[in-house]
Structure formats: C-alpha cells, structure tokens
Amino acid sequence: MTYLFGLLVATLGMLCIAAAQSKQAKLLLQRSLNESQTRTAIWLGSALLVSCAWQCVAAYGLGIGLTTFFAHACFAAWLVAGLITWRRSRT
Amino acid sequence: MSDQPADNSDAEHIETGGLHGAFRQSMAWLHTWSGIVLSIILYFIFVTGTAGYFNYEIDHWMTPEMPGALPAASTDEMVEMGLTYLRRETPDATRHFVSMPIDRGDRTVRVFANLKEPNEDGERFINTYLDLRTGEPIEVRDTGGGMALYRMHWALHYLPNSAATYIVGIATLFMFLAIITGIVTHKKIFIDFFTLRLGKGQRSWLDGHNISSVLALPFMIMITYSGLVFYDLEYSPGTMFLTMGVEQDAIDEYYQHLRPGLEFPEATGKEAPIIDPALVIAQARTTWPEAQIRFIDIFNPGDEAAMMRVGRTTDGINRGGSILQFSAVTGEAFPEPPPMPANSVFADATLALHEGRFANYWLRWGYFLSGVLGCAMIATGMLLWAKKRRTRTKKNTPAAASVVFVERTNVAIIVGLLLGVAAYFWANRLLPVDLADRAAWEMHCLFGVWALSFLHAGLREVRRAWREQVGLLAGLCLLLPIVNALTTNTHLVASIQSGDWVRAGFDLTMLTFGLILIVIWRRLLPPEKRHVEAPISMQASHEAGV
Amino acid sequence: MATNSTTSKLSAAYRWDMTARVFLSLFGGAIWASTLGAFCAALFAWIGWMPLVQGVHIMTLFSFLAWCGVAMWVFYEASLKVITTRLVGSAGVFYLLFLLFKA
Numbered sequence: 213m214t215y216l217f218g219l220l221v222a223t224l225g226m227l228c229i230a231a232a233q234s235k236q237a238k239l240l241l242q243r244s245l246n247e248s249q250t251r252t253a254i255w256l257g258s259a260l261l262v263s264c265a266w267q268c269v270a271a272y273g274l275g276i277g278l279t280t281f282f283a284h285a286c287f288a289a290w291l292v293a294g295l296i297t298w299r300r301s302r303t
Numbered sequence: 304m305s306d307q308p309a310d311n312s313d314a315e316h317i318e319t320g321g322l323h324g325a326f327r328q329s330m331a332w333l334h335t336w337s338g339i340v341l342s343i344i345l346y347f348i349f350v351t352g353t354a355g356y357f358n359y360e361i362d363h364w365m366t367p368e369m370p371g372a373l374p375a376a377s378t379d380e381m382v383e384m385g386l387t388y389l390r391r392e393t394p395d396a397t398r399h400f401v402s403m404p405i406d407r408g409d410r411t412v413r414v415f416a417n418l419k420e421p422n423e424d425g426e427r428f429i430n431t432y433l434d435l436r437t438g439e440p441i442e443v444r445d446t447g448g449g450m451a452l453y454r455m456h457w458a459l460h461y462l463p464n465s466a467a468t469y470i471v472g473i474a475t476l477f478m479f480l481a482i483i484t485g486i487v488t489h490k491k492i493f494i495d496f497f498t499l500r501l502g503k504g505q506r507s508w509l510d511g512h513n514i515s516s517v518l519a520l521p522f523m524i525m526i527t528y529s530g531l532v533f534y535d536l537e538y539s540p541g542t543m544f545l546t547m548g549v550e551q552d553a554i555d556e557y558y559q560h561l562r563p564g565l566e567f568p569e570a571t572g573k574e575a576p577i578i579d580p581a582l583v584i585a586q587a588r589t590t591w592p593e594a595q596i597r598f599i600d601i602f603n604p605g606d607e608a609a610m611m612r613v614g615r616t617t618d619g620i621n622r623g624g625s626i627l628q629f630s631a632v633t634g635e636a637f638p639e640p641p642p643m644p645a646n647s648v649f650a651d652a653t654l655a656l657h658e659g660r661f662a663n664y665w666l667r668w669g670y671f672l673s674g675v676l677g678c679a680m681i682a683t684g685m686l687l688w689a690k691k692r693r694t695r696t697k698k699n700t701p702a703a704a705s706v707v708f709v710e711r712t713n714v715a716i717i718v719g720l721l722l723g724v725a726a727y728f729w730a731n732r733l734l735p736v737d738l739a740d741r742a743a744w745e746m747h748c749l750f751g752v753w754a755l756s757f758l759h760a761g762l763r764e765v766r767r768a769w770r771e772q773v774g775l776l777a778g779l780c781l782l783l784p785i786v787n788a789l790t791t792n793t794h795l796v797a798s799i800q801s802g803d804w805v806r807a808g809f810d811l812t813m814l815t816f817g818l819i820l821i822v823i824w825r826r827l828l829p830p831e832k833r834h835v836e837a838p839i840s841m842q843a844s845h846e847a848g849v
Numbered sequence: 850m851a852t853n854s855t856t857s858k859l860s861a862a863y864r865w866d867m868t869a870r871v872f873l874s875l876f877g878g879a880i881w882a883s884t885l886g887a888f889c890a891a892l893f894a895w896i897g898w899m900p901l902v903q904g905v906h907i908m909t910l911f912s913f914l915a916w917c918g919v920a921m922w923v924f925y926e927a928s929l930k931v932i933t934t935r936l937v938g939s940a941g942v943f944y945l946l947f948l949l950f951k952a
Contacts, residue, residue: 541883
C-alpha cells in the first residue's frame with residue numbers, strides 16, 4: 213500500500229511537471245498554462261516528488277528509500293509519457 | 304581545447320572546434336560508435352542480467368520437483384536438520400553452510416559444504432536442497448535454471464572466465480562512455496523528457512532511444528558504473544600496480560582494507576566437537592531480536608579453531624548483511640569486526656544497488672522494468688544506426704553492404720536472443736530428465752536457436768524476418784505454460800491453487816509477454832493484412848519501414 | 850556528423866587517425882588515469898588524510914570517470930600531436946610527482 217501510494221504521488225508530480233511544458237500541456241489539457249500557472253505546476257510537481265522521496269525514506273530508510281523513490285519517479289515518468297503518447301495518437 | 308585543424312588529409316571534413324566539429328558533434332559521434340561497436344554484447348548482458356533479477360524465481364519454475372508450499376519448521380529445527388545431513392555426508396568438509404528458506408533465494412533448507420578432496424563428480428563442494436519433511440535431498444532435474452542466465456551477464460558462455468570478464472569489462476566501459484556522451488549530446492533533455500512521437504520514422508526511433516534512456520537514467524548510470532566496480536582491480540589495475548605492486552600480499556592488504564576483520568580462520572588439526580548451534584542462535588537473537596536468521600556458516604567444523612558465523616536478513620543497501628562471529632567450540636562471541644571505511648561502504652552499496660538483493664517484489668519489478676528499458680535503449684540505438692544509414696541511401700540505388708548486414712543482424716540480435724531464451728525454457732521442459740549433461744544441453748538449445756535466428760535473418764527479406772521471428776517468439780511465450788502443463792504437475796491452475804505464486808507468476812509473465820508480442824507482431828504486418836484498419840500514422844510508419 | 854559515413858570514401862590518413870585515437874583513448878586513458886591515481890593516492894597518504902591503500906581504492910573507483918574524460922577529450926581534440934603530447938606529458942608529470950611523494 214505504501215508502495216502504491218508513493219507511486220501515485222510521484223505520478224501526480226510528474227503530471228504537474230509535464231503540464232508545465234507548453235507542448236505537453238496542449239496534449240494533456242488542450243491548452244498551455246499561463247506563466248503563473250506554469251510556475252505553480254513546477255512548484256507543485258517538485259513538492260509532490262520531494263514528498264514522495266520523503267515518504268519512501270521514512271518507510272524504508274535512506275538507501276532503500278531513495279532507490280524506491282527513483283523507481284517510482286522512473287515508472288511515473290513512463291506512465292505520463294505513455295499518457296501523452298496516447299493523447300497525441302488521438303489528436 | 305585547441306582549435307587547430309586535424310593533422311590528416313580529411314581536414315575538409317573537420318570543422319573548427321574538434322575532430323568532428325563542435326564539442327557536441329564530437330560527443331554525438333563518440334556516443335554512436337562507443338554504443339554500437341559492442342552493442343551485441345551489451346544487449347546480451349542486459350537481457351541476461353535483467354532476467355537475473357528473477358533468477359531464484361526462474362530457478363523455482365525450472366525445478367518443478369521442488370515443493371511449492373513448505374511445512375512450518377523453526378530455525379533451530381532447520382539448522383539441526385541441515386547440519387545432521389552435512390555431518391553424515393561430508394564429515395571431512397572444511398566448511399558447512401546451512402541457509403534458511405526465509406527470503407526469495409531458497410524455498411527450502413539449502414546445505415553447502417566445501418570438500419577437502421574432489422568428490423566422484425570431480426567437484427570440491429556439494430550444494431543441495433533438503434526436504435523439510437524427511438531431511439533428505441530433494442531430487443531435482445539437472446538444470447542451469449535462472450542462475451545460469453544470470454551468470455552469463457558477466458561470465459558469458461563457452462569462454463574462459465578471465466576472457467569473459469575482460470570482454471564484459473570493455474563493453475561496460477564503452478557503455479559508460481556512451482551514457483555520459485549521450486547526456487552531453489542530448490541538448491533537449493528536459494524539453495523531450497516525456498516525448499515519444501510514434502509513426503514518424505527515424506524520429507520515432509530517436510524518441511524511443513531517448514525516452515528509454517533518459518527516464519531510467521539513474522538506473523543506467525548506476526548499473527554501468529557498478530558493473531565496473533565489481534572488477535575494479537581487474538579493469539583498472541594501474542593505480543594499485545604503481546603504488547602497492549601486484550604481489551599477493553598487496554592484493555590481500557587491499558581486500559583486507561575493504562572488509563576488515565573478515566579473515567578465514569586456519570585449522571589447527573586438533574579435534575574438538577562443535578557447540579549446539581541453538582545456543583549460538585539464541586545469543587544472536589539477543590543482538591537481533593527483530594531479525595530473522597538467514598544462515599549458519601561453520602568454518603573448519605570439528606576443529607579446535609572452528610568458527611561459526613550467523614547471518615541475518617539484509618538490513619539495508621549492503622551486500623553482506625550483518626554477521627555475528629562465534630567460536631564454534633565454546634560459543635564465545637568474537638569481537639565485532641571494525642567498521643568498513645567510507646570508501647568501502649560506498650563500493651559495497653554500489654554493488655548492492657547493482658544486485659538489488661535487498662529489493663522487495665515491488666522494487667524488484669522496478670529493477671526488471673528498468674533492465675527492460677536498458678534493453679530497449681540498446682535495441683533502439685542499433686535500429687537507429689541502421690535506419691539513419693538506410694535513409695541516406697539514394698532512391699533506386701542498393702544500400703551499402705554494411706547497412707544490409709546490420710539490418711539483418713539487428714533482427715537476430717534483438718529478437719533472436721529472446722528466442723534463444725524462450726527455447727532455453729522450452730528445453731527445460733522437453734529434454735529427457737535423465738539426459739546426461741542436461742543443463743549443458745539446455746544452454747546449447749539457447750545458443751543453437753540464437754544461431755538459427757541469424758541464419759533465418761540472413762535468408763529472409765528483413766521485414767519478413769522481423770515478422771516471423773516476433774511471431775515465433777510470441778508463440779513460444781504463449782505456449783510455454785501449456786508445455787509446462789503437459790510435462791509437469793505444476794501447471795498454472797495447480798500453482799495458483801497451491802498458493803505457489805512464484806511458479807504461477809512465471810507462467811503469467813510469459814502469457815503477458817506473448818500477448819504484448821502479438822500486438823507488436825500485428826503492427827509489423829502489412830496494412831492490408833491487418834484485420835482492423837490501423838490508424839493512418841501507423842500505416843505511414845510501416846511505409847517508412849518503422 | 851562531419852565525417853563521411855561511407856567507409857570506402859575514407860582516406861588512409863583518416864583511418865590511421867581514428868585507429869590512433871582509439872588506442873590513445875583506451876591505453877592512453879588507462880595510463881593517464883593510473884598515474885593520476887597513483888599520484889593522488891601517494892599525495893593523500895603523504896598529507897596524512899588516509900592510508901595509501903584507501904587512496905588506492907578511491908582512485909581506482911575514480912579512474913573509470915577519469916578514463917571517460919580522457920576518451921571524450923581524445924575524440925574532441927583536433928590534433929593528434931596535441932593529444933599525444935599532453936597525455937604523455939601529464940602522465941609523466943603525475944608519475945614523477947608520485948615518485949616524489951612516495952619517497
């Protein structure tokens with residue numbers, strides 16, 4: 213459960229970071245974000261990734277926690293990339 | 304950096320700033336060639352190494368005689384059972400080792416002994432699994448199992464160990480260089496972070512190459528660098544050679560520094576009975592009240608200087624886990640070894656990260672998928688290399704022989720190796736159980752099928768070769784659970800019913816791979832042969848030969 | 850990429866240049882990283898930061914990065930003469946410094 217929750221948080225973080233890129237935002241949200249929204253998305257995405265790292269370290273200790281975090285981040289990035297690719301194929 | 308032109312007659316090709324143009328162009332060139340030259344070995348290492356993250360699970364599937372569910376037994380009972388067997392079968396051994404079935408490694412008690420003299424099989428050890436109900440060895444088929452696949456990613460096959468070590472080392476060094484130059488080259492690393500444009504010909508392969516490497520970049524760097532650290536002295540002996548020499552004493556000092564206080568005791572030759580291991584385990588439990596005992600390791604059993612090591616389950620990113628040492632005669636605890644120096648802790652953690660033994664199943668799948676991405680990175684790099692050169696070929700002119708050769712070998716390398724691995728699993732089920740050198744024949748099947756895939760790719764038209772080999776691979780994966788059901792009692796339904804999720808997981812994974820491969824195979828079909836009309840982008844990609 | 854991709858069009862001089870660079874990056878890089886490692890390990894021990902064996906291990910771990918750096922530079926630098934001179938020269942200096950600090 214801890215693992216799935218961490219993955220969910222990392223995926224949300226990666227989604228925010230993807231939305232901060234105008235090219236990806238157009239595919240994900242059908243429009244690009246304005247400057248302040250972009251800044252918010254970057255901060256929110258970073259905060260979610262940091263909180264995911266913190267949660268992993270708290271649950272598994274520093275070494276295994278950081279390794280788990282990188283696994284989450286990698287898999288989450290793939291999920292978001294897959295979502296964007298799927299959206300692109302639909303447009 | 305100097306801006307002088309090169310001292311060769313091809314100076315007209317060389318732009319200001321370096322041999323191949325500006326820094327980034329030079330690095331792109333280096334990235335391409337350092338990656339492609341040994342790509343077949345790198346792909347082999349990645350495929351077998353990735354399978355190795357589930358080596359024990361593959362072992363379990365490849366030994367259907369091994370019980371799926373175990374009767375409950377306490378640690379003390381299992382140690383007693385193991386040592387009783389070892390004392391009876393190997394009274395003169397120099398080492399007795401009993402491993403408990405508490406992690407994914409062993410499913411029942413494993414006993415191991417180092418022998419003074421080679422046994423009737425010419426081996427200086429025994430390594431067997433005991434049935435917890437009887438205390439006698441479980442007779443399993445002769446198979447290389449997952450361990451043989453795993454071992455090949457650093458020891459290759461059909462080659463002496465030292466040659467394989469250096470071949471793998473050079474390939475790893477090239478890969479490390481390719482990764483670093485790849486980072487330098489990829490100027491839109493953040494902009495293209497999530498970008499995978501399908502159906503755009505060469506661009507799609509480049510996107511695939513980028514996304515498979517960038518999204519797993521920490522893993523790629525870690526796995527490559529740590530691969531070099533495993534054999535640091537073999538691959539980079541210069542510093543040691545210049546400063547300390549290469550005599551055995553210097554090498555001993557080096558390793559003693561890395562692992563202080565872990566010397567092997569010398570036998571005195573005086574006999575002495577060993578203490579009841581339950582007493583030692585009880586002492587260990589006072590130090591580790593929460594942990595499970597992983598193994599008991601006795602050096603020089605029956606000797607006055609016998610030493611007993613008790614190990615617990617891994618408690619972090621390290622290779623050895625925690626160990627307590629006792630006199631095996633008196634039960635007196637030896638002082639704990641001094642802590643490892645920081646550099647040794649770093650190297651140990653690096654190696655532990657590479658092996659991932661600490662990983663639970665969630666994280667293990669993460670490792671596995673990252674390994675798959677590594678395979679994809681190498682495969683897309685190879686395809687991209689051929690694609691780029693094919694694109695440069697003018698219309699109505701035959702492509703260069705090197706391009707045709709690489710296009711064909713790409714099929715056999717990328718799909719053919721996987722066909723070989725699938726054939727290895729099939730051979731495990733189909734070869735007669737009493738066949739002499741059965742494990743070796745399983746391996747011959749792997750390499751035989753791989754060799755045939757080269758022949759097939761050489762004889763068939765390239766696109767057809769892709770379709771046929773992918774189709775065959777899909778068939779082999781999908782039919783493997785059926786072959787398993789026809790040849791053993793451990794079929795998928797039986798495994799699920801008995802709660803043996805490791806075996807069931809293997810069958811289910813093969814079915815999943817088979818279904819994914821069917822989807823790929825369908826996409827490789829010409830548009831007119833697909834039952835459902837593909838999107839225009841896919842048709843365009845097919846026409847572009849993607 | 851500035852070079853011509855069709856191998857048949859490459860001149861003998863270019864082939865020699867590339868072969869030399871491959872050897873310089875592989876062996877020159879290894880020798881350069883080794884002498885640098887030996888010098889640093891001896892220096893660390895001389896200063897008293899750490900025992901020699903620890904320095905040797907650290908520099909052995911570092912040598913792979915150093916080798917990569919050399920390989921990248923060898924394939925960037927335009928002049929083969931500059932590469933050879935600087936590699937051999939700096940490795941020689943490192944070796945002499947190593948002897949000095951070891952003594």
